[in-house]
Amino acid sequence: MSLSAALDFDDVTTDVFASSSDEAQKSRRLLLGLMFIQGLSAFFFLSELWTEVLGLRHTPLPYEVQEIIQIFASIGLLAGMISTAVILSQSFRRVSDLSRQVDVATGQFQAHLEDLFRDWALSPSERAVAIYAMKGFSNSEVAALRGTSASTVKTQLN
Secondary structure (H helix, E strand, C coil): CCHHHHCCCCCCCHHHHHHHHHHHHHHHHHHHHHHHHHHHHHHHHHHHHHHHHCCCCCCCCCHHHHHHHHHHHHHHHHHHHHHHHHHHHHHHHHHHHHHHHHHHHHHHHHHHHHHHHHHCCCCHHHHHHHHHHHCCCCHHHHHHHHCCCHHHHHHHHC
16 A cells, blocks of 8 residues: 555545534624624714714604614624624634644644554655655655765655
């Protein structure tokens, strides 16, 4: 079995990521909706303030209407703050989980490579050359890094 055949990860499907993509779309829609409500609430507060300060409103709104607008705008701003805190907390937790998963996957990949190298009975030199090859170094670059000839590297890769 060749090294390139053993490390071919193209068979992985994208179905695994479908559920997380759907969740991300829902979160984006929710966030956009909440941002719209928060922006609308801020607009009501600011428009009421500036029309009053600049004297642009010729007929004052009845007190009851102003109260209703302020109550709904306050609720919208509070909902925006609370939802922002919740979404931010979820984002931090998600980043932490992904970081842990990457650490685990990295550790498992290293263990998998060591198992393959042991199964193939590779010498320490061949293991080092294989790692360089996986990182994308050319034979001549590997030879320069290891202080050997390109033909030696080619032999160790075959």
